[in-house]
Amino acid sequence: xxxxxxxxxxxxxxxxxxxxxxxxxxxxxxxxxxxxxxxxxxxxxxxxxxxxxxxxxxxxxxxxxxxxxxxxxxxxxxxxxxxxxxxxxxxxxxxxxxxxxxxxxxxxxxxxxxxxxxxxxxxxxxxxxxxxx
Amino acid sequence: xxxxxxxxxxxxxxxxxxxxxxxxxxxxxxxxxxxxxxxxxxxxxxxxxxxxxxxxxxxxxxxxxxxxxxxxxxxxxxxxxxxxxxxxxxxxxxxxxxxxxxxxxxxxxxxxxxxxxxxxxxxxxxxxxxxxxxxxxxxxx
Numbered sequence: 686x687x688x689x690x691x692x693x694x695x696x697x698x699x700x701x702x703x704x705x706x707x708x709x710x711x712x713x714x715x716x717x718x719x720x721x722x723x724x725x726x727x728x729x730x731x732x733x734x735x736x737x738x739x740x741x742x743x744x745x746x747x748x749x750x751x752x753x754x755x756x757x758x759x760x761x762x763x764x765x766x767x768x769x770x771x772x773x774x775x776x777x778x779x780x781x782x783x784x785x786x787x788x789x790x791x792x793x794x795x796x797x798x799x800x801x802x803x804x805x806x807x808x809x810x811x812x813x814x815x816x817x818x
Numbered sequence: 819x820x821x822x823x824x825x826x827x828x829x830x831x832x833x834x835x836x837x838x839x840x841x842x843x844x845x846x847x848x849x850x851x852x853x854x855x856x857x858x859x860x861x862x863x864x865x866x867x868x869x870x871x872x873x874x875x876x877x878x879x880x881x882x883x884x885x886x887x888x889x890x891x892x893x894x895x896x897x898x899x900x901x902x903x904x905x906x907x908x909x910x911x912x913x914x915x916x917x918x919x920x921x922x923x924x925x926x927x928x929x930x931x932x933x934x935x936x937x938x939x940x941x942x943x944x945x946x947x948x949x950x951x952x953x954x955x956x957x958x959x
Binding site: 693694697698699700701702703704705706707708709710713716717719720721722723724726763774776777778779781782784786788790792800801802803804805806808818 | 828829832833834835836837838839840841842843844845862863864866867868871874911912913914915916917918919920921922923925926927928929931933941943944945947948949959
């Protein structure tokens with residue numbers, strides 16, 4: 686009798702889990718349809734890769750040679766509130782009429798020691814980084 | 819009679835707990851699949867997409883629930899700007915591309931590339947990085 690009760694309870698729980706999964710499928714519809722055209726992805730540009738490698742390895746010397754003062758200020762703003770970069774990740778790049786956008790995600794710690802994530806984009810033109818967003 | 823009532827109540831409780839567990843499990847698996855890009859998932863957040871569409875369609879009302887609270891004056895000014903830009907057709911969206919994103923704990927970042935044509939006929943191509951947490955776009959730059 687007890688075994689039957691236990692099996693019935695487990696079966697009911699399993700049915701519940703299945704119901705929850707089905708309910709989630711109906712309620713979570715994913716992103717809405719994009720009515721605009723999407724551009725195809727391209728490979729990571731070398732110049733942008735070098736800049737992000739310098740950020741990831743905390744190499745201020747190399748970074749100072751690759752970006753001018755305006756771009757360094759923009760990069761500082763883009764990385765806020767992260768002060769201690771732990772990881773950098775290339776997430777994708779797209780191109781439109783010779784203008785290339787190379788996107789990165791950086792994880793690290795804030796001044797308060799909180800784990801944070803920020804995204805920034807390097808603008809590349811003629812194999813050179815020309816801007817930071 | 820009391821035994822039957824207890825049986826029904828117990829069964830309903832087990833079923834409800836199962837439903838809740840299944841929902842949470844499916845949600846967690848969904849987030850993992852989206853973030854990891856498994857099974858062709860882009861990792862794009864529905865909130866980030868809705869925000870971008872509201873922005874490009876100059877419809878502040880559609881994104882009011884998914885961005886930080888603003889004062890009544892800020893919201894009124896935004897509606898004014900949206901109305902005037904719609905009537906003058908000052909910008910025409912050309913493309914919207916989700917480049918990629920990542921999550922750390924409750925924070926997630928989603929990066930888009932936007933193509934626009936201004937009223938002067940100049941094509942602009944710029945990125946926008948959205949930081950999402952707590953079900954809202956908290957940062958857009």
